[in-house]
Amino acid sequence: MQANDNPKVSISQITTMNPNSEANSPVTIIRDAAASAKINVTTLRGNVSVLEGSGGNMGVLTGPDGKVLVDAGIPGTRARITKALASLSNDPVKHLINSHWHFDHTDGNEWLHSIGAEITAHENTKKHLSTTTRVEDWNFTFPPAPAGALPTNVFDNEQTLCVNGATLVLKYYGPAHTDSDISIDFTDADIIHVADTLWNGQYPFIDYSTGGSVDGMIRAAEANVGRATDKTIVISGHGPVGNKSQLIEFRDMLVSIREKVAALKKQGKSRDEVVAAKPTANYDAKWGGFVINGDFFTRLVYAGV
Numbered sequence: 001m002q003a004n005d006n007p008k009v010s011i012s013q014i015t016t017m018n019p020n021s022e023a024n025s026p027v028t029i030i031r032d033a034a035a036s037a038k039i040n041v042t043t044l045r046g047n048v049s050v051l052e053g054s055g056g057n058m059g060v061l062t063g064p065d066g067k068v069l070v071d072a073g074i075p076g077t078r079a080r081i082t083k084a085l086a087s088l089s090n091d092p093v094k095h096l097i098n099s100h101w102h103f104d105h106t107d108g109n110e111w112l113h114s115i116g117a118e119i120t121a122h123e124n125t126k127k128h129l130s131t132t133t134r135v136e137d138w139n140f141t142f143p144p145a146p147a148g149a150l151p152t153n154v155f156d157n158e159q160t161l162c163v164n165g166a167t168l169v170l171k172y173y174g175p176a177h178t179d180s181d182i183s184i185d186f187t188d189a190d191i192i193h194v195a196d197t198l199w200n201g202q203y204p205f206i207d208y209s210t211g212g213s214v215d216g217m218i219r220a221a222e223a224n225v226g227r228a229t230d231k232t233i234v235i236s237g238h239g240p241v242g243n244k245s246q247l248i249e250f251r252d253m254l255v256s257i258r259e260k261v262a263a264l265k266k267q268g269k270s271r272d273e274v275v276a277a278k279p280t281a282n283y284d285a286k287w288g289g290f291v292i293n294g295d296f297f298t299r300l301v302y303a304g305v
């Protein structure tokens, strides 16, 4: 696959090609794609913007105390991220928040720390970055991150950050997409970065290797629906910036597919039999067009019911 903004190869296709090669892992494909990806900058409200194109969507708060970034992107895009940040303001990057430990949200930690950013994250993000971590469903083993990439400030449940005249509330979801996911609430602007608890218009990855589950994803989706008002701007981990109705749609999709898969599993069907029954058929046209197709998502749900 050639690097582009929107990789269309599914994880199931990749692992079928060569299950033993990390070269075919979605991790490698996403890292390579980011090296040539275009960065789109959108100012949302107040002094909050979003950068799209390098791994997970990156939130940016500008102001005299220095920029606050939510998620670090992929280092192959460093030059274009630097240019995009400079287009917003001259403030240096002083704070980086990791929404969770995954590479497409933390690979840029080391270079951002090297230019002066403190890194805040849930304690499990630091835990996973500090050690060798295997993600079975990505067919990839991550070595420990370099010391400069580790979070410098961790918390276990909730933390408030007052910066640039704004109040940011960081809240742990509990186990959801991983066991390290937090929401970042820009309370004054009524913008919430929900990271990989929302893949807007895409089936989500669920990382069972580090504590994620479909039921955890549903709990997080419920929390997001409960937090949002009709005016809230929602920054997703992947897919376009969204709103409350898209949070509801995503939650309903998860619940519906979970029920279908659980009912089939309860009848004693094997994983392959459940995949063959196509429980996601009514949803694939809308949600199955990105990295994870319906069959792969069915397998992820099956593992958790």
Ligand SMILES: [Zn+2]
Residues within 6 Å of the ligand: 100, 102, 177, 196
């Ligand atoms: Zn993730």
